[in-house]
Amino acid sequence: MSVSFDEQAQMRASQPALASQAILEVEDITIAFGAGGGGGLIAVDGVSLNVHSSQTVALVGESGSGKSTLGLAVMRHYRASKGAIRFRSADIAAFDRARLKAYRRQVQMINQDPYASLSPRMRIRDIIAEPMQAHGMYSAPGERDAEIEKLAAQCGLPAGLLDRFPDALSGGQRQRVAIARALALRPELIVADEPTSALDVSVQAQILALLRGLKDQFAVSCLFISHNLAVVRQVADEVVVLLSGRVMERGSTEDLFSSPLHPYSCSLIEAIPVPDPDAPFAFNAGKARSSRRALISGCPYTDRCAFKTEICTRKVPPLEEKKPGRWAACWHAESIKLKPGQVQ
Ligand SMILES: Nc1ncnc2c1ncn2[C@@H]1O[C@H](COP(=O)(O)OP(=O)(O)OP(=O)(O)O)[C@@H](O)[C@H]1O
Ligand code: SF4
């Protein structure tokens, strides 16, 4: 007896053994561009993270911090020069053609730009059908159309739009199409690279609500990439803060927002607009800005950090578990005690 994709999703969500198992393990990954032999740019530098079943892990950091590079490495568009990426315990670097095809069904990507990511000459119905056709799914007459209509409804797309072209859709509707297409293969993991940053704020909120709902409905895990901590707070279970390709802090979303351990996390939280002028996080370590990675001998946050001491410029702070489940790469994380409301 065959099991439908919806039943598979329900089974995935209800199995305690699978629920506790990391489906994606990124272990000490380094990705370099350009000249070899140390002359190139290290975009990702020794990053480790896990994504568990039905979990959303956010990768957050300013422009150039290596977020997309890491996301593309998970899709196996880039190869790591060091470390390993494992999907359900299998090293993705070792996948042959057939296994890679299967992997690209299990792991889907949603990109930032809903205008560029949809072919203007295809009807919405065909855009969603394309991956199904490529993987030979729902080939019985009528079955594919029924599935497309169901997916469209689940993603909040009116059925009347299915026979239109992308030009006729708003930005939010196009992103819903991109999400429906990504879900068409019932993936286990979605890599969402800035999926709402090209959208108006009100539309952003709708798409984030949709992604939150779909996570439970489809039992899908998500690596959610964003430069915006305010957005991350709405969707992520865990947050990994990147700067210059390195992890600065890692922890549950709640912990990270209530008691950030790293001055850089604090500055990102501070950059979130708050209506209350007496709001917390008076700490000011300089606004987030793009940082092309120069040769860094110490902490990559040194040039902006109000707490730096001599060791910070000299030695790279290791990423350490400072409290249970709370990781930070800062020489002084324990002593500076960044807390909401603390005035520095
Ligand atoms: N294909 C490439 N060739 C050379 N350098 C690259 C390539 N892709 C990215 N880089 C460089 O690697 C670094 C990390 O880039 P990446 O796109 O991963 O950052 P990001 O965090 O996604 O930034 P943004 O928020 O602007 O999207 C940057 O310095 C970037 O210029
Ligand atoms: S290691 Fe030093 S420079 Fe880096 S964040 Fe900590 S205190 Fe600041």
Ligand SMILES: [Mg+2]
């Ligand atoms: Mg990017």
